[in-house]
Amino acid sequence: MYELETPRPATAVGRWSAMSADGPMPAVPETGSGSDETYDAMVDVEATDPREELEKTEYRTDLGIEMAEDARRVSNGALSSAAYWEKYDGDAAAEFGEAYRETPNPAVDCADGTIDDETAESLGCSVGTMASIAEGLEGSESESDGENGDDTRWGMVIDLQKCIGCESCTVACKAENRTPPGVSYNVVMEREEGEFPNVTRTNVPRPCMQCENPPCVQVCPVSATYKMDNGVVNIDYDRCIGCRYCMVACPYDARYFDFGENYDGEFEEAGELSSPEYGMDRGSREDGESPIGNVRKCNFCHHRLERGEEPACVETCVGDARYMGNLEDTDSEVNELASSSRAFQLKEKEGTDPNVYYLK
Amino acid sequence: MATQTQTVTGRLRGNRLRIVWYVLLIALLAIGAYGGYLRVTEGLRSTNLTSTVPWGAWVAFYIYFVGLSAGAFLVSTLSNVFEVEGMHEIEREALFVAVVSMIVALTFVMVDLGRMDRLWHPFAWRQPLSVLSWEVHAYALYVVVLSGELYFSMRGDLVATSETDDGLRGRIAGLLTLGRTDTSQEALETDRTWLKRLGIVGIPLAIVFVHGGTGNLFAVAAARSYWFSALFPVIFITSAVVSGMALIALLYVLRARLGGRTLDPALLERMAALFVGFVALDASLKVLEAFVGLYSLHPGDVETWLTIATGEMWWSFWLVMVGLGWVAPLVLLHRRDWRRRPTFVAAAGASVVLGVVGTRFNIVVPAQIEPALYGLPTGEYVPSTPEWLLSLGIVALGALLLTIGTELLPLVPRGETHD
Structure with a gap:
C-alpha cells in the first residue's frame, strides 16, 4: 500500500489508489512464528505490480514509477521533499494539467511542513495544508449531495x-x-x-x-x-x-x-x-x-x-x-x-x- | 583667571552630576530588565490585563511617546519649514527627541504584543482596511523621514566635528556624515533645501498619519462610544503638540543650566507663549468633547465619564491630567514676565510632560471598564508591578539614548554654542 508512504498531489493519489483497490483483497495472514521474513513475504503476496497497475491509467507509467521510487527515497530520508517537488513539478504539471495546479500540495503544512515556503512558492501547483485538502474533499462530496452548496451561511x-x-x-x-x-x-x-x-x-x-x-x-x-x-x-x-x-x-x-x-x-x-x-x-x-x-x-x-x-x-x-x-x-x-x-x-x-x- | 576657575569647578560639578545621572539610568535599566524578564518568561500573565481590559499601561505609554515624538517634530518644523526666528537653536534637539520617542513608543508596542516574535508580521501580511496596518507603515516611514532630517540638519557640523575631534565623538561624526564631507556654502544650502523638503513631507505624515492616525485607532472603534468621535484624533494631535513642546522647553532650560549654554529669553518666551496657547486649545477641545458625550446621555459616554471623574482612578484625571496637564502650566505661564523666567517655563514643561501621561491613561483604560453588553463582567485595571518596572526600564532606555546622543552628536549648532 504505497500510497501512504509519501506526500504527493491529492488528485494523483486519488486516481492511483482507486486503481489498486481493484486488486486482490488482503487476506488475514497466519502469523505462527512472526519473523521479519514472514511479514515481508506476506507483504509481497499482497503487493501488486506497480507497472501493471499504472498501465491501466491514462497517465505516464514511467513517470509514475519514477515518482514512486523517489517518493520512497523521500520517506527514508535519502531525498528531501523540497528536492522531490522541484524535480517533478514540471512533469506533474504537464501530466495532470489543471488538476495538478488546483489541488493543494500537502507537502506544505503550516505546522511542520516538509518543504519550505520558498520552494512552495516556486511550485506550479497550489499549496495547502492537509486540513484544507480534507475540507476540499468534503466540500465536493457534500456539493454532490445537494446540501451545503457554496452558498452556506x-x-x-x-x-x-x-x-x-x-x-x-x-x-x-x-x-x-x-x-x-x-x-x-x-x-x-x-x-x-x-x-x-x-x-x-x-x-x-x-x-x-x-x-x-x-x-x-x-x-x-x-x-x-x-x-x-x-x-x-x-x-x-x-x-x-x-x-x-x-x-x-x-x-x-x-x-x-x-x-x-x-x-x-x-x-x-x-x-x-x-x-x-x-x-x-x-x-x-x-x-x-x-x-x-x-x-x-x-x-x-x-x-x-x-x-x-x-x-x-x-x-x-x-x-x-x-x-x-x-x-x-x-x-x-x-x-x-x-x-x-x-x-x-x-x-x-x-x-x-x-x-x-x-x-x- | 576667575572665569577659568569657575569653568573648572563647573566641569567638576558637571562630571559628578553626570556620573550620578548615568548610575541612576543604569539602575533603572536593571529594574526594567527584571520587568522584561518577567514579561518574557510569564508572557502577558505578568500584567494585570484581562480579556475585559485588553489594553493597559503599555498602550497608554505607546500613544504617549508617539505623541511626544509628533509634538517634538512639529516644534522642529517651526525652524526648518516655517523659519520662525531663533528656533534653529532647538531644531536638532527636537528632531532627536522625536526619533528617540519613536524608538521608545515602538518598544512599548513590541512588549505589548501577545506574540513578540511576530513583530514583523504586519510587513508580511496586510489588511488594507486596518488603521493599525496603516499606522505601522506610517511609523516606519516617519522614522526614516526624521533620521533624514536629522542628518541634513547636522551634516555640516558633523564634518567639522570629525575634523577637529580625534576622539570617539569625532569618529562617530565621521561615520555619520556618510561620506559627504563637502562643507561649501553650496553643499550646506543643498542640505537646508532637503531638510525643508523632508520637513514638508513630515508635517502631514506626523499630523495626519502618525498622530492623527493613532487617535484614529481609537476613534474608529465604534464599539466604545467614548472613543467614537471625530474630535478624538484632533485632540490626540493637540495634546501631542502640548507634550512635545513641554519636553523641548524643559530640555532647553535643563541643557542651559547644566551645559553652561546661555538662554535666549526671547526664544524662551516665544516657546512658552506657543506652549500655553496649545494647552488652552487642548483643554477646550477636551471640554467640548466631554460636553457632547455627556449631553447625549448615551450610557457608554456617561458611564465612561463617570468612571474617569469619580471612579477608582479619579486622581489621575483631576490631579494629573487636569492639575498637572492644564491648570499648572496655565497658572505658571499666564504672565508675560513669568514666561521669560527659565524656572517657570521648566516647571510648566515638567508638569505637562507628567500630566499628559495621565491624559493617555485616561484615554486607554476607562473606555474598557464598562462591559460592551449588560451582564458581562465590569473591567478592573491597575498596572501590575512588572508592568511598571518594565515601563520604567523602557523610559530609562529612552533617557539613556537621549543622553548619549546629546553627548556625542552636535545637537546644538556649532558656533552658536556659548562655552
Whole structure:
C-alpha cells in the first residue's frame, strides 16, 4: 500500500489508489512464528505490480514509477521533499494539467511542513495544508449531495423563552474547545428586570455573533482574522500577533486573549490535548506556542460543522433553545425562525448584522 | 583667571552630576530588565490585563511617546519649514527627541504584543482596511523621514566635528556624515533645501498619519462610544503638540543650566507663549468633547465619564491630567514676565510632560471598564508591578539614548554654542 508512504498531489493519489483497490483483497495472514521474513513475504503476496497497475491509467507509467521510487527515497530520508517537488513539478504539471495546479500540495503544512515556503512558492501547483485538502474533499462530496452548496451561511438562532440559564452550553463549549481559564467562547448573560412581584429574568447566551460586517476583521493589521465563505469568522493562530485590537473593536466582547493559563491540577490531563479548532490538530498545549498569546473566540465549532455535527452548545442544550443551520437555505429551520417577528439581533444599530439571532 | 576657575569647578560639578545621572539610568535599566524578564518568561500573565481590559499601561505609554515624538517634530518644523526666528537653536534637539520617542513608543508596542516574535508580521501580511496596518507603515516611514532630517540638519557640523575631534565623538561624526564631507556654502544650502523638503513631507505624515492616525485607532472603534468621535484624533494631535513642546522647553532650560549654554529669553518666551496657547486649545477641545458625550446621555459616554471623574482612578484625571496637564502650566505661564523666567517655563514643561501621561491613561483604560453588553463582567485595571518596572526600564532606555546622543552628536549648532 504505497500510497501512504509519501506526500504527493491529492488528485494523483486519488486516481492511483482507486486503481489498486481493484486488486486482490488482503487476506488475514497466519502469523505462527512472526519473523521479519514472514511479514515481508506476506507483504509481497499482497503487493501488486506497480507497472501493471499504472498501465491501466491514462497517465505516464514511467513517470509514475519514477515518482514512486523517489517518493520512497523521500520517506527514508535519502531525498528531501523540497528536492522531490522541484524535480517533478514540471512533469506533474504537464501530466495532470489543471488538476495538478488546483489541488493543494500537502507537502506544505503550516505546522511542520516538509518543504519550505520558498520552494512552495516556486511550485506550479497550489499549496495547502492537509486540513484544507480534507475540507476540499468534503466540500465536493457534500456539493454532490445537494446540501451545503457554496452558498452556506451558518447561522444560529437562540430562543430566549426556552433558555433556562443552566449554562450547559458554556460547559459543553469549554469541554469541546478545551479553552483555558479566562477564555470562554460562550457565556450566558443574566438580566433581571422589574420589581417584586413583577419580575422577569432573561438569560441571554452569547457566542460569537459571526457578524456579516465584522468590526474585528476590519481592524486586524495582519488579516489574521477573516470571514470565511460559510459565514464563520476565523482566526489564524499562526498569523495573529496578539495586539488585541479586535477585542477592543468587538461590540459583543466575544473575543478573549489566551494568557497561557491552565487548569493544572484541577482535572486530569489538563492541557495534554487541545481542540482541533479550524480542523488543525495542535497536539498538547505548550508554553509559548499558539494559541497562547493569541486572541480566541467561538467559531461555531467549525471543526464539528466540517464533519457534519452541530456545535457543542447546540447539541447539549437542555431546553433545545439553540438551532443551527444554513441561513441561506429558505427551507431551513434557522431561516424560518430568523425571519419570525420574535427574531432580533444584539446591538442591531451597530450595523454588524450578526448571524446569531435571538427569539424574544 | 576667575572665569577659568569657575569653568573648572563647573566641569567638576558637571562630571559628578553626570556620573550620578548615568548610575541612576543604569539602575533603572536593571529594574526594567527584571520587568522584561518577567514579561518574557510569564508572557502577558505578568500584567494585570484581562480579556475585559485588553489594553493597559503599555498602550497608554505607546500613544504617549508617539505623541511626544509628533509634538517634538512639529516644534522642529517651526525652524526648518516655517523659519520662525531663533528656533534653529532647538531644531536638532527636537528632531532627536522625536526619533528617540519613536524608538521608545515602538518598544512599548513590541512588549505589548501577545506574540513578540511576530513583530514583523504586519510587513508580511496586510489588511488594507486596518488603521493599525496603516499606522505601522506610517511609523516606519516617519522614522526614516526624521533620521533624514536629522542628518541634513547636522551634516555640516558633523564634518567639522570629525575634523577637529580625534576622539570617539569625532569618529562617530565621521561615520555619520556618510561620506559627504563637502562643507561649501553650496553643499550646506543643498542640505537646508532637503531638510525643508523632508520637513514638508513630515508635517502631514506626523499630523495626519502618525498622530492623527493613532487617535484614529481609537476613534474608529465604534464599539466604545467614548472613543467614537471625530474630535478624538484632533485632540490626540493637540495634546501631542502640548507634550512635545513641554519636553523641548524643559530640555532647553535643563541643557542651559547644566551645559553652561546661555538662554535666549526671547526664544524662551516665544516657546512658552506657543506652549500655553496649545494647552488652552487642548483643554477646550477636551471640554467640548466631554460636553457632547455627556449631553447625549448615551450610557457608554456617561458611564465612561463617570468612571474617569469619580471612579477608582479619579486622581489621575483631576490631579494629573487636569492639575498637572492644564491648570499648572496655565497658572505658571499666564504672565508675560513669568514666561521669560527659565524656572517657570521648566516647571510648566515638567508638569505637562507628567500630566499628559495621565491624559493617555485616561484615554486607554476607562473606555474598557464598562462591559460592551449588560451582564458581562465590569473591567478592573491597575498596572501590575512588572508592568511598571518594565515601563520604567523602557523610559530609562529612552533617557539613556537621549543622553548619549546629546553627548556625542552636535545637537546644538556649532558656533552658536556659548562655552
